[in-house]
Amino acid sequence: MKKKIVFLLSVLTATASHAATVSRIDVSGNQRMDAESIRILADVRVGENVNSERANQIAKKLQESGYFTKINVSMSGNVLKIDIDEAPIVNMVTVEGNDEVSTDDLKKEIRLKERASYDESVIGSDVQRMLTIYQRKGFFGTKIEPKKINLENNRVNIVYEIAEGHPTYITDIKFEGNKKFSDRVLRGEILSREHAWWRIMTQFDTFDEDRIQYDQQMLRQFYLRNGYADFQVKSANGTFTPDRQYYSVVFDVDEGPRYKFGKLSIDNPFPDVPTDELTDKIKMSSGNYYNIDKVEETISALRGAVADYGYAFITVEPVPTKNDDDRTIDIKFKIEKTNRIYLNSINILGNVRTFDSVIEQLIPMRPGDPFSLQTIEEGRQNLMRTRYFKDVQMTPTRIADENMINLDIKVEEQPTGELSGGFGWSNINGFMVDAGITENNFMGRGQVVQLRASVAQYQKQALFSFTEPYLFGRQLSGGFDVSYIMYDYSSLGGFGYDRDSLTVAGRLGWKLTDHWSQTVRLSASYDQNYDLQTLHGWRDANLYTLGTYFRYYNLDTNFQQNTHTGVVGNFGVAYTGFGGTETYMRYSGDVNAMVKFFNDRWQLRASVEAGLLQSIDDEYISRVYRYFLGGETLRGFDIAGIGSRNWYYTTYSLGGLWKVNGTVQLNFPIFIPDEYQVKGFVFTDYGILGKPPKEDYTFLGRDNYIDTDIRTSVGFGVYWNTPMGPMNFSWGWPLKINEYDREQRFLLSFETQF
Secondary structure, three states, X not given: OOOOOEEOOOOOOOOOOOOEEOOEEEEEOOOOOOHHHHXXXXXXXXXXXXXXXXXXXXXXXXXXXXXXXXXXXXXEOOEEEEEEEEOOEEEEEEEEOOOOOOHHHHHOOOOOOOOOXXXXXXXXXXXXXXXXXXXXXXXXXXXXXXXXXXXOOOEEEEEEXXXXXXXXEEEEEEEEOOOOOOHHHHHOXXXXXXXXXXXXXXXXXXXXXXXXXXXXXXXXXXXXXXXXXXXXXXXXXXXXXXXXXXXXXXXXXXXXXXXXXXXXXXXXXXXXXXXXXXXXXXXXXXXXXXXXXXXXXXXXXXXXXXXXXXXXXXXXXXXXXXXXXXXXXXXXXXXXXXXXXXXXXXXXXXXXXXXXXXXXXXXXXXXXXXXXXXXXXXXXXXXXXXOOEEEEEEEEEEOOOOOEEEEEEEEEEOOOEEEEEEEEEEOOOEEEEEEEEEEEEEOOOOEEEEEEEEEEOOEEEEEEEXXXXXXXXXXXXXXXXXXXXXXXOOOOOOOOEEEEXXXXXXXXXXXXXXXXXXXXXXXXXXXXXXXXXXXXXXXXXXXXXXXXXXXXXXXXXXXXXXXXEEEEEEEEEEEEEOOOOOOEEEEEEEEEEEEEXXXXXXXXXXXXXXXXXXXXXXXXXXXXXXXXXXXXXXXXXXXXXXXXXXXXXXXXXXXXXXXXXXXXEEEEEOOOOHHHOEEEEEEEEXXXXXXXXXXXXXXXXXXXXXXXOEEEEEEEEEEEEEOOXXXXXXXXXXXXXXXOOOEEOEEEEEEOOO
């Protein structure tokens, strides 16, 4: 856009050799600005000699102020005359026609402000900045037309009229020079994608020069992970298709030869740090193909191992030696020598709501302890698991000339209260409506308060719960729960009973070690049960239970991918009796082992769960308190779909006094980008349900179907953590099944919150 300021310089006085002395300065044409202000801007005074060159300087000075559209400077005798036209004042700046980019984001790029002087050169740069925003989103055909609307009193409105058009998609992505990997493989390693109709929820199929630059880095990392240490991208060009509707992107690459790791060694300057222990931290072996990720992992592992001996802030420098003859790369990991470091102080920053004491309880370090990177990371994981914080940064800062550090813990708090409501559906409960209030960090003290109620097709429940995680200022948690549940299972699956239950419980828990904790729970349940197979109608039951439970928790979590490596286990024993209507012991245990791999995007999980009900003094254990398998606990089978059956009520399971069940499941990413949190999975489930009490071996003089056979199934599914809530789809097929078992191939669960 060309600048249209009219600049007129009339010099009616003598030439440079005949300057005139100014005796008076006359200003004309001004409406808003007073004459004295204009004289100050002109930087000229009475008594000054002015010739043609000086008059030109005065005019330029006024022009640079940006307040005028016309300037005429001249000498009439000894009078300096300044005739100006003032630039309009901007009354309002608006943006119209934008859908793909918000008005707020566009206005951040506009430098022309309200109540400023109108300047077309500023408008031109504003247009260019806004076009850059659109180009980054792939809208290269966007046009922006600024319009000036004249108002009274020399004011104007500026309107940027935007015609966005359609995004400029990438129609194809090609590679040149690649011989070891196909175009299809390389396309999977970059962020940009070829346009397809089903990519309606991503912008990666639009052309973006910044993303193309990032794609080049991703290609280099991919080749470096696969042994090609000399790889380079010679060029990456995007060109319009002939119809100028799409972009075609071509990456020209030079792969170079493939290398393997040669001799691997460590230069260890610390006599009290065993070299053998450091050698075990090397993540690769001689003869393996070169992998830059393994080098970085080794550096991190060596720093952590040395830091555990108190030597912080060390530098590990990999020194490569390339052997072109045998295509190997020798690497020496050179460790810089430092002194042992101790923790001086912990500074907590960014917490407005959460008490410092709550955060300190979760950090397994205290001033005076030897510095350990592993311990710091453990503390960060502890803080992130609370879900009190959106982000936690642990920054150690060394104190100059001392073997001490200060640890800055910077937290970014996030809402911990939840007012939720939702609806959903599952095979177990049918259609469900849910509402509740939960505060996970009550009053900033880490206390958890929950009030929740739900009404489902087969179940209704209400719950109030309170937990104090630091009772008496110690790592001792205490709390209580009050719940009421109505089960309408008489017509659902294999249960065949109804149950109304009011339970009041108190609990106390404490840590045994870094990974082990124990909880003691005392509860009283007041039930009314209706079992179709007993033919006795509704019966009252009071259960008084005292139990203790042990928990093992040791997970390394990638919170972005929601994948884990480690083990979680729960083991418990409880006695029900104390004069109640039911008397028995219950033993339970479950173990979940997980490992994440392939950049933490894949996860393999194996689990096993077991339970045992032991009658005391041959007391009968009612069917509603026994174990059942099926549905989510054994996919491919209906709810309570396996195990012993009544010969008459063959649709209903008799339940069992013990059970063993588990699963092996592989979770993996599918073609949808990670940010949509969609995962696929394959699984195999297994389960054995024990026998019921001997009293249920017969019914009306005939033997029931009694068995303890193992059942197995396989299947696949999709998990989608939608913005409204998680959805889980799975399809299972029984491999071992008895004739009276009940199958269920498809299982769906969905819940939403708002």
